[in-house]
Amino acid sequence: MTLQxxxxxxxxxxxxxxxGTTEPVEQWRMRVIYSMLGQMAYASLWDVEENEQPVSVVHFKSRMKKLIESYCDIFNDLHKSFGYNYENLLEEIYTIQLNGGTLYHTSYRLAPNQYSCASAEQILFTRGMAPGEKRFVSGQGTYLLSQEKQSMNSPQRMFQLPEKTLIETWEHLMRTAKWSLFHQNESVEFLRLEPPFKYGYWQRQKEEDHEVSLIRMGINENRFYYLYKEKEGKSFVSQLPTWMTDGHRYRRVSNALLAAKDSLPVAIYHEDGPIVTLALRYLMPAEELDFIKLYSWPTSCIELPHDFNRIFAKDVFYAVKTALEPIGYQFVKE
Structure with missing residues (x-):
């Protein structure tokens, strides 16, 4: 019982x-175990085999699976926080560390990234630290208090955040667009340009009184994205390159478009003692969202991913906020 x-x-x-001051103990315990799973899986990268081959993705995930099973044996009610099928949780932690730059991945093998750090506010973001080194954890991300060590590096450079603001990105797209005549068809979807966005980001009908918009055509992984405008009763499009739109990368364009039209929703945050809860009302592009997810916890570990609602250590949140605001994102305290 003492161990428990x-x-x-x-x-x-x-x-x-x-x-947190008002945080349920079950949620706090979930956050602790979530971070512990990731840190122990990261430590397994040093389990180099006799042939000196880096560890496999299977090895990385199996370390977490054994741990969560052991903890569920110790704490009988943990299944309320983690469920009984852990595969989505293991994949989520692996993906967050991979996209956040913690891991190198090649040929089904994993290795830790080289050490690097970056300062913002009172926080020193770190990665590539050896398992025995002292570090603090927010979500899956490691950090130190910057009084202990300084860095000339910036979070923007370390986490590959964009150099251009959202407005500058949109202005660049407008300058480089190459328009051609377009004949509409039934497969066209238009980006929703006004809230509420809870009904989805795309709709079949176009919105009036918008000079330039964003459309897409196709299904699933075979979608193509275009800037769209009308002039003198005719429709014109400028196709966007696939590297800019594959997966969910179109959100770089959609965020820039909404920012230019002053309709990009602000993110709402709430302080609860030493933690901050963040509600995103429009998902950010991949690089910014990966940064947020690396240094925060989901509000639930059962139905993943939970990208819209995140929990941070308070001082880490303000450092993340400081890094993202110059790009054009707005955070409003509740």
């Missing part, structure tokens, strides 16, 4: 994962 009572607080203290 002390295990979570010991891990939380080591990683500096504090419980």
């Amino acid at each position: 009572n002390n295990l979570i607080p010991i891990i939380a203290k080591a990683y500096r994962i504090e419980r």
Whole structure:
């Protein structure tokens, strides 16, 4: 019973994962275990085989699976927070670390990134630290308090955040667009340009009184995206390159378009003692969202991903906010 009572607080203290003033203890415990799983999986990268081959993705995930199964044996009610099927959780943690630059991935093998760090506010973002080194954890991201060590590097460079603002991105798209005549068909979807966005980002009908918009055609992975405008009763399009739109990368364009039209929703945050809850009302492009997800916890570990609602260590949140605001994102305190 002593081990059961002390295990979570010991891990939380080591990683500096504090419980919010009004936060349910079950959620705090979920956050501690979520971070611990990722850190132990990261430590498994040093389990180099006798042939000196880097560890496999399977090895990385199996370390987490064994741990979560052990914790569920210790804490009988943990299934309420993690369910019984952990595959989505393991994939989520792996993907967040991979996209956040913590891991190198090649030929089904994994290796830790080289050490790097970047300062913002009172936080020193870190990656590539050896398992035994002291570090704090917010979500899956590691950090130190910047009083302990300084860095000339910036989060923008370390996490490959864009150099252009959203408005500058849109202006560049307008300058380089190559328009051609377009005949509409039934497969066209128009980007929703006005809130509420809870009904989805795309719709069949176009909105009036917007000079330039964004459309897409096709299905699933075979979609093509175009800038769209009307002039003198005719429709024109300028196709966007696939590297800019593959997956969800079109959100770089959609965020830029909404920012230019002053209709990009602000993100709402709420302080709860040592933590901050963040509600995104429009998903950011991949690089910014990966940065946010690396340094935050989901509000639930059962139905993943939870990209719209995240939890941060408070001082880490303000450092992330400082890095993202110059791009053009707005954060409003609730």
